[in-house]
Amino acid sequence: WKWLFIYPELKIATVNQLALPVNTPVNFKITSDSIMNSFFIPQLGSQVYAMAGMETKLHLIANEAGTFDGMSANYSGGGFSGMKFKAIAMSNFEFDKWVEKVRASEKQLASEDYKVLAKPSEAEPVTYFGKVEDG
Template sequence: MKSGDWKNRILRRTSSLIHLVPLMLVSGCKLELLDPKGSIGMAEKQLIATSTWAMLVVVVPVIALTLLFAWRYRASNTQAEYRPRWAHSTAIEVVIWTIPSLIILFLAVLTWKTTHELDPYKPLESEVKPINIEVVALDWKWLFIYPDLGIATVNQIAFPVGTPVNFVITSDSVMNSFFVPQLGSQVYAMAGMQTQLHLIANESGDFAGMSANFSGKGFSDMKFRALAKSPAEFDAWVAQVRASKDRLDMNRYNVVSKPEQKAPVGYFSTVDPKLFHNIIARYNNGQFMDPSNANCTVKG
């Protein structure tokens, strides 16, 4: 094939890819992580942006200088100074060590500060009473228990807008990760252990929730919906759940916890108040383990 044919083929393919960009934009394709709807998600988006700009301070000049040097010192440029014995420049050494060092220092301070500010175990400050949700990762679905309301759901949660949500998370299978991208942090769910997460939604919406850790053949469909509602709408949702004839005790749980792909949303009007702790305790010889303790102390 002639070189001209190769060039024409590359140009055609490049043109096709360029035309796909606006199509992707108008089709609503977006990264939910970069469209936060809660204060934690907004803070994390800002952290991502700040870190990216800080690193681009190094990356962009390096790319630009690489292209400049390749052009300036090309073989056909007879005007470029030729110094085969050149090996050191104090000015260059100062620049290439000082700037990256300052950026690393900046990122270290930023990391230290935001690690404490965005600690998933840190309760959110609010005058509104938080709502508590117990989360159990199963194969391949999510079980949610509302201990204060005495109800439970599968693959759907709801909470009032502007209300802190305190999640306690465990797994009754392999290790998994609980994640609502538009609200914030992902936290691991581990069998026999309890982790925590505190989130809040600043506006109403229907947000995607997902498993962020591969857990077998049903992983890709291990999704749920997080519904942020007005107080009146949330009360109506609770009434809808309580209208269900299905009840969740240990015997019913043993059926619900069986592996299932593409599990539908399920409601339980009542739930065993000890169910969540019993799920954890079954992995610890009848005892409850709280990893928030530095030594993972076992509690009776």
């Protein structure tokens, strides 16, 4: 299992890594493609359920730079304990550089790629998608 973060305005995506600029409100739309899970970044004070067929919203702001552990806080079967990600809060300048690094990836996330990515897996590495297909 893994966390997929899509940045719709930037048309990029990542697996198991979330980057956000410090002191900037971020609005999440959270869902699941299969089983129920729980999106949780303890140091940022957030926990919200991710459910198939539903969209939950979460508003976060990181008040300081740092790397924070994110995880699933809901037991969901085999592989659940490895469903972790890093949330990296950084300056606007560093965030812009991070976006450019992601955009440099040749991987694209289109509907066929998503079908492959959505299959159950364990210990999924951080992956960057330099382009995300609309829809």
